[in-house]
Each structure stands twice: as C-alpha cells, then as structure tokens.
C-alpha cells in the first residue's frame with residue numbers, strides 16, 4: 001500500500017462524519033458528482049413509497065391538509081434555513097432555480113426603486129442565470145452589465161438596482177467573498193441576489209449574518225434532494241413586506257381559497273410561492289434533508305477542505321507534472337467543494353474515469369470536475385480517484 005493510501009485510511013478512521021456515509025445508497029464507485037446530482041439518501045425510497053401509496057393513494061385530497069402538503073414549501077424552507085444561516089420564515093421551496101432567479105431578480109429591481117436602471121451580473125455565471133438576467137433586464141428597462149465578482153465593488157453605483165452573483169463558480173470551483181461583496185452592494189444602495197447552488201450544503205453561507213437581501217439555490221446538488229427536486233427562494237425578513245413577485249400565483253395569495261379576482265400577497269416568505277407545489281419531489285427532498293441530523297455545516301466545511309487538499313496532493317503525486325492544471329484556487333477562502341482540472345481531451349478522459357469506477361463530470365471545453373460531498377465521500381475515495389486519473393493519463 002502506498003504512503004498516500006495509508007494516510008487516507010488513517011484520515012477516514014479519524015473522520016467524525018464517516019458514519020454519515022451509511023445514510024446513503026452507495027456502491028463501490030467513487031462518486032464525485034454530488035455537485036451535479038447528490039447521491040440517494042437511504043430513507044428516501046420508503047418515504048416516497050408512503051407518500052404515493054398512502055398519502056396520495058388512500059388519503060387523496062385530504063392529504064393537502066392532513067399530510068401537511070399545503071404548508072410543505074414553508075416547512076421545508078425552514079428545514080433548509082439553518083444550513084444556509086437563515087432564521088425561520090425567510091425561505092420557501094418550490095419551482096426550479098431558474099424560475100427563482102427570475103422571481104428574485106425582478107423582485108430585486110422592484111425593491112431598488114426609481115432611478116436605478118442597471119443590473120450587474122456575474123460575467124462567469126452559470127448560463128441560466130445569465131439568460132434570465134438578460135430577460136429580466138429587458139422587462140424592467142434596465143441595462144445589463146456583466147462584471148466579474150471581483151469587479152463588483154468598483155462597478156456598483158447609485159445607478160445599480162440589483163447585483164446577481166454565484167457564490168461559487170460552477171466551472172472552476174472558486175468561492176466568491178459573499179460577506180464583502182454583499183456589503184459593497186448594500187453600501188451602494190443596491191439589492192444583492194446570490195445563487196447558492198454550489199455552496200448550500202457544502203459550506204457555511206451565513207445569509208442573515210452577512211445581510212444578504214435575496215438568495216436562490218437548488219436542492220439536488222449538495223442537498224441530495226433528487227433529480228429535479230425543487231429549488232428555494234430566500235427573502236430577507238426586512239424586505240418581505242415590499243417584495244413584489246413577478247409571478248404572483250394563487251399559492252402566495254393572502255387568501256388562496258378566497259378565489260378573489262384581484263391579487264393581494266400573503267405576508268412573509270410564502271410570498272415567493274407561485275402555483276401548486278410539486279409534492280412528490282418536495283417530500284422526497286424533505287426526507288433527504290434528514291441526513292443532516294446531528295451534522296453541522298462547519299464540520300462539513302472542515303472535511304470538504306481536507307478532502308480537496310488531500311485530492312490535490314494525491315493528483316500532484318500520481319499525475320505526472322504538466323498533464324493537468326488545477327483551476328481551483330489553493331487558498332481555502334477561495335475554494336468551494338469541488339476541484340476542477342484542465343487537461344487536453346477532458347471529455348475522453350472523463351469517459352475513461354467513469355469506465356474505471358470514478359465518476360466526476362466534464363465541462364466544455366477542457367475541464368474535469370470532481371465534486372466532494374463530505375457527507376458520503378471519504379479520503380480513500382479521493383486517493384483512488386487521483387490514482388486512477390494518473391493511470392488514465394499515463395498508461396503504464
């Protein structure tokens with residue numbers, strides 16, 4: 001056994017999160033794609049079967065009340081809240097991230113008020129956020145200005161209505177400085193909108209602590225909610241009374257069953273709701289969140305950094321110099337929970353890795369992504385992934 005493999009064994013033995021792995025359905029594949037689709041928590045199939053057979057099959061319409069379906073968006077929002085540093089009553093679950101980006105961004109421009117006619121958007125953003133920002137800008141009569149997150153403090157001005165940023169870059173894994181960027185946006189009188197898809201469940205976000213205005217995120221990455229599980233919208237409590245959703249559906253009406261012709265929004269986070277929630281995937285998500293029982297985000301973050309450090313060290317040892325280049329920053333303060341390596345023929349390399357039991361993913365044109373979900377990925381996984389990468393890149 002190599003020195004690195006021995007160290008991996010010791011690190012796994014000392015890992016306080018190691019027992020959490022048994023809460024997931026896993027096999028002998030090294031699964032490093034939890035930044036795209038989290039693994040299946042073991043309790044989810046049974047819960048989903050119960051929702052389908054009993055709550056739907058037997059109780060039918062009664063379940064909207066008796067099984068708590070109607071209030072699931074707020075209830076599950078409150079379950080996610082501590083994972084992103086939010087007090088209860090500020091998060092509602094539902095719709096996709098894309099739809100919530102739209103609600104948040106148009107809502108942000110409406111909050112910013114008269115005389116502000118510009119939206120700043122992360123130039124390196126995940127594409128859907130950029131597409132929606134472009135449409136939101138056209139709809140609200142704003143100019144859209146792409147800037148890198150580092151440029152925001154200089155670019156934000158008394159013209160700026162809203163600033164849409166990704167907390168971590170989906171390609172490189174770079175973590176952006178949410179506290180200081182949020183403060184800069186606030187100092188200019190603009191409204192901040194953060195996309196937490198690549199950080200919620202992987203590291204502390206501190207929404208309340210840092211005064212974030214609006215935030216969105218998906219739940220199928222580090223929150224393991226399942227394919228297409230609903231996203232969430234955070235509206236800071238102090239803004240809720242003024243939050244004017246561009247998608248005012250009957251579910252966010254103050255009296256949804258009053259069936260009134262005119263819209264009057266409910267108070268609080270549920271103002272972010274639109275139409276009938278997607279109950280099956282929403283309740284699968286609720287069950288999936290039970291894996292967090294007794295787990296702190298701080299412990300997850302500590303293990304995530306240790307894992308990505310160790311993986312990079314193993315890559316340095318197993319992959320001959322010059323064959324891959326890490327796009328992921330060395331500094332912990334700038335690192336999310338994934339490692340991105342650039343190499344020629346990355347698509348072919350990832351295919352071969354997957355064939356050999358190491359699952360990451362490929363992002364056009366030349367990036368290998370390896371996501372580390374500390375709840376179920378261990379140090380031996382990191383060592384094996386790097387070793388197999390070395391074998392693929394330099395066949396014996």
Ligand SMILES: *Cc1c(COP(=O)(O)O)cnc(C)c1O
Pocket residue numbers: 096097098099126128129166170195197198218231
């Ligand atoms: C994954 C991801 C999305 C996905 O949006 P969907 O509407 O769920 O498809 C959006 N933004 C970012 C930053 C992401 O990483």
